[in-house]
Amino acid sequence: LDDKQKWRKLLDKKIEELNKSSNFGSQNKVVLGKIQHILDQINADDNARIIRGHLNIAYWSKDAKELDKITSKIKTEFKELDIIPYYPRGEERKNYILNSYCCFSSNFSNNDLYVTDLKHALCLFINNTNYKSDATGIIFNDREHNIPVLKDVWDERKKRIKARNFAIFAPTGEGKSFLANNILRQYFESGVRLVIIDLGGSYTKFAKLYPEKYTVLRYESGKNLGINPFYISNANDLTPERLEDLSVFLFELFASDLKVTKAQSVSVKKILRHYYDSTSENHSLDGFYSFIERNQKDLLDTLKIHPDYFNVTSFLHVMSEYVGDGLYSFLFEVSEDQTYKIEDKRLIVFELDEVKDNKEILSVMLKLIKSAIQSTIWKNRAEKGIILFDEFAKQLKFDNVLESVEFYYQAIRKQNGAIGIILQSINQLPNNSTSASILENTQVIYSLNNEKGYDELVKRLNLSSHDLNQLKSIKNNLSGPRKYTEMFIKIGRESNIFRLEVPKEVYAAYLTDGKENEEIMKLYEEHQDMEKAIIQYTSKT
Numbered sequence: 001l002d003d004k005q006k007w008r009k010l011l012d013k014k015i016e017e018l019n020k021s022s023n024f025g026s027q028n029k030v031v032l033g034k035i036q037h038i039l040d041q042i043n044a045d046d047n048a049r050i051i052r053g054h055l056n057i058a059y060w061s062k063d064a065k066e067l068d069k070i071t072s073k074i075k076t077e078f079k080e081l082d083i084i085p086y087y088p089r090g091e092e093r094k095n096y097i098l099n100s101y102c103c104f105s106s107n108f109s110n111n112d113l114y115v116t117d118l119k120h121a122l123c124l125f126i127n128n129t130n131y132k133s134d135a136t137g138i139i140f141n142d143r144e145h146n147i148p149v150l151k152d153v154w155d156e157r158k159k160r161i162k163a164r165n166f167a168i169f170a171p172t173g174e175g176k177s178f179l180a181n182n183i184l185r186q187y188f189e190s191g192v193r194l195v196i197i198d199l200g201g202s203y204t205k206f207a208k209l210y211p212e213k214y215t216v217l218r219y220e221s222g223k224n225l226g227i228n229p230f231y232i233s234n235a236n237d238l239t240p241e242r243l244e245d246l247s248v249f250l251f252e253l254f255a256s257d258l259k260v261t262k263a264q265s266v267s268v269k270k271i272l273r274h275y276y277d278s279t280s281e282n283h284s285l286d287g288f289y290s291f292i293e294r295n296q297k298d299l300l301d302t303l304k305i306h307p308d309y310f311n312v313t314s315f316l317h318v319m320s321e322y323v324g325d326g327l328y329s330f331l332f333e334v335s336e337d338q339t340y341k342i343e344d345k346r347l348i349v350f351e352l353d354e355v356k357d358n359k360e361i362l363s364v365m366l367k368l369i370k371s372a373i374q375s376t377i378w379k380n381r382a383e384k385g386i387i388l389f390d391e392f393a394k395q396l397k398f399d400n401v402l403e404s405v406e407f408y409y410q411a412i413r414k415q416n417g418a419i420g421i422i423l424q425s426i427n428q429l430p431n432n433s434t435s436a437s438i439l440e441n442t443q444v445i446y447s448l449n450n451e452k453g454y455d456e457l458v459k460r461l462n463l464s465s466h467d468l469n470q471l472k473s474i475k476n477n478l479s480g481p482r483k484y485t486e487m488f489i490k491i492g493r494e495s496n497i498f499r500l501e502v503p504k505e506v507y508a509a510y511l512t513d514g515k516e517n518e519e520i521m522k523l524y525e526e527h528q529d530m531e532k533a534i535i536q537y538t539s540k541t
C-alpha cells in the first residue's frame, strides 16, 4: 500500500505542468484529461487506496515454438485490458523467478512495479483456494478437480442460517429431481425421516431401494388417504399440543384466509375437549360435526363461549362440504385406520398425481397430510425430518394450495426439520405475502443451469452481483460419457458452485424417465429387488 497523499500531490503537480503546456500540442491535452479523471476518482472515493503491485506470468514448454505462441496469446489478452507486458530475457529472468516468492518482493525495483488503485490491482490478484469440506453434510463434487466435498446444508447449530428450509430452481429437465434424490438419499441414510409429497412420480424408485422402510400412499380419485386427524388410540393421546394442532387444522379448513384470534382458538379447543369428553370412541370430523349440530342450542352457553368467538351457523355451513353427503366428504370418510402404515416408516411418499388439477382436493389433502405428520409421523419433535414438495409449480398459483404449503412452514418451526420445495422458476411463487413468507424462511438455495438467465432469481432473492456471476458460470454436461450438472448453492450469505457427478449405480437409482429407466424397471419387475436390478443393469454397461 502506498502513500495516497504523495501520489495525489504528484498528480496535482503533473496537472499543473500540463495545464501550462496544454497549448503546445493536442497530445498534452488528452493526457491532461486522463490524469484529471484519475485524480477526480481518487478524490471522490474515500476508500480509494493507491498501491504498488507486480504481476508476472511464468510459462514453459518443451518446444521453443510453442513458447512463442503462448507469448503472443498472453500479449493479446493483455492488450484487451490496455496493459503492455514486459518480457524479460536472459539472465534477467532469474530476478523475476527468484523474487516471486513470499517475502522476496521487496527485491523488485520501482521499475518492476505498477502503480494503481487497489480495485484495479485486485483484478490481477490471482487467489485460488480449494474447496473446504465441512465436518458433516451432503456430498457434492468440486467443479475444478471433481473431488468430493462435504457441504453442511443442515447447519445443526444454526450458525449460518436461521431456517434451514431449501428450494431448488431450474427449468424442466435440468436435473432438479435428480439433485433432490441425491440430497434426500444421503439424509435418509444418515437417519433423517423423509416425507415426500410428489405430483410427478420421481421418488418411488428411490424408495424401493429401502424395502420395509418406506410406504407410498397414493391418492386415487374419489378415495381418501386413510388419514383421520381426529383419531386417538386412548384418552392420553389428547395432549395440549394435539388439541392445538387439531384446532389449527379446523381453522385452516374452516377459514383459511382469516387471521385467527386467541379468543376464537380458545373456543374451538373448548368445544373439542367437550366433544372428546362426551364421545368415547370413533372420533372423526363427521362425528364432531354432528356433535355440534346436535348441541347447537346450548353448546356455547354450556361452555361459556360468547357467540362472537364461535359462529356455529357459519361453521356448520362451511364444514358441510366435508361431511355427510357434502362434495368432499369422501376425503374424511374413514372406514379403516391407516396410521399403522405410516407410523414406523422412515420414508413416506404421498403420490398425489391424480389430484393435480383439483385445487380444493389438493389443498384439503395437504392439510390432512400435515395433520398426519404432526400426530403420527413426526410425534417426536426432536427427530430430524424433511418434507419435500416436488412438481407443485403449477398448483402454487392457486391461493388455497399456496397457503396450505405455507402452513407447513409455520408448523415446521416447532420441529427439528426442513421443508424443500422444487420449482422451475421462482416466478411460480406468485408475488404475494404468502410467497414472501415462504421465501423469507428459505435460506438454502440451489439453482441449476437456466438458459434464460437468472434475473428473476436475483431480484426476488436479493442476490449479489457475485452470486449472479457464479450463476452465469454454471455449465452442465448431460450428454457426454461423464454426465454431470453444476449448481449454485447459497447457504445464508455464503455461496459457491458445486458439481454433481455420481457413480453409474447411483445414476441408475436416480433416473426417473427415459429408456434406461424402463430397462431398470423391467429388471425390477423380474426380481422385485431394486438393488439387484440396478447391479444387473450397470454390470453390462
Ligand SMILES: Nc1ncnc2c1ncn2[C@@H]1O[C@H](COP(=O)(O)OP(=O)(O)OP(=O)(O)O)[C@@H](O)[C@H]1O
Residues within 6 Å of the ligand: 170, 171, 172, 173, 174, 175, 176, 177, 178, 179, 200, 424, 478, 483, 484, 485, 500, 501, 502, 507, 510, 511, 512, 513, 514
Ligand atoms: N447430475 C446428473 N448427472 C447425470 N445425469 C443427470 C444429472 N442431473 C440430471 N441428469 C439427467 O437429466 C434427466 C432429467 O433430470 P430430472 O428429471 O432431475 O429433471 P427435472 O429438472 O426434475 O425435470 P422436470 O422439471 O421435468 O421434473 C435425468 O433423468 C438424468 O438422465
Ligand SMILES: [Mg+2]
Residues within 6 Å of the ligand: 176, 177, 178, 200, 202
Ligand atoms: Mg422433476
